[in-house]
Amino acid sequence: MxxxxxxxxxxxxxxxxxxxxxxxxxxxxxxxxxxxxxxxxxxxxxxxxxxxxxxxxxxxxxxxxxxxxxxxxxxxxxxxxxxxxxxxxxxxxxxxxxxxxxxxxANAKNPKAVKALLDLEKVSVDGDNVIGLDDQLKNLQESEGYLFGDKQPSGAKKVFTQGNPAGGNPDKGIGDAISDKNSNLTEKLAENANKGE
Incomplete structure (x- = not known):
């Protein structure tokens, strides 16, 4: 690295x-x-x-x-x-x-669980080389992808390209979500002002 x-x-x-x-x-x-x-x-x-x-x-x-x-x-x-x-x-x-x-x-989320799915009898060490492991890991990443994390290092910032991370309609961007929240807040303030009259 x-x-x-x-x-x-x-x-x-x-x-x-x-x-x-x-x-x-x-x-x-x-x-x-x-x-x-x-x-x-x-x-x-x-x-x-x-x-x-x-x-x-x-x-x-x-x-x-x-x-x-x-x-x-x-x-x-x-x-x-x-x-x-x-x-x-x-x-x-x-x-x-x-x-x-x-x-x-390989970013295994639970190394023990992933290791249990490997055929370790087919894995050997020859000097600095591990033989028979890479192909098994690639196959597991394809078939059991949920066992592996993404390649993004911890501490890296995720960028939201679409959707609303705060909840609501996933088709709306974050700006739309803030605008909707502001509209709801304005309506509530108007309702409370009318009740107070």
Whole structure:
């Protein structure tokens, strides 16, 4: 999201600054979550590497002891499974984060409701790319448009081009509505003046 793009949409500069500030805060939070997840992954990898080194040393010193070798194999398998489980969990977290970001960018009014309508088995993450989500979101926006807000950023002013926002005849403009209200007020004042005579 660039400042000039918002200005080109006709949004005033103060509103654009507010939108950019909110967007920057969201990006900082997302970067912090990603950094924390990457740090946890790196810490786990260091531990896994340490365990592998320890197991290699034990295996060397075990010699021909078959039972000890079997225990080492079991430990290696458990260690490998722990690393795989952690990697799967990290990948799933990245997928969830990317889906939530896409729903926010698509202006989903209720992200949980929209997410429930998505086939998440068909969505995957490949590096920075989310595969299989865009088409599903476009289809939902067409078939279930009420679940999504308009593209207008919050704080932007809506312009009434026709109709009466104050109620009354929708075919009349706002000037006609004010004129009608003034006419009604004049009639009421005349009625009250006649009653007072």
């Amino acid at each position: 660039k400042k000039q793009e918002l200005l080109d949409l006709g949004i005033d500069e103060e509103t654009v600054k507010a939108v950019i500030a909110i967007h920057a805060k969201d990006i900082q939070e997302a970067n912090a979550k990603t950094a924390a997840a990457e740090q946890a992954r790196d810490d786990l990898q260091v531990r896994v590497d340490g365990y592998d080194d320890q197991l290699a040393e034990i295996k060397k010193s075990a010699g021909d002891n078959e039972e000890l070798k079997n225990q080492i194999k079991d430990l290696q398998s458990a260690n490998k499974k722990t690393a795989e489980d952690y990697q799967n969990k990290l990948t799933e977290q990245q997928k969830e984060f990317r889906i939530e970001s896409a729903l926010r960018d």
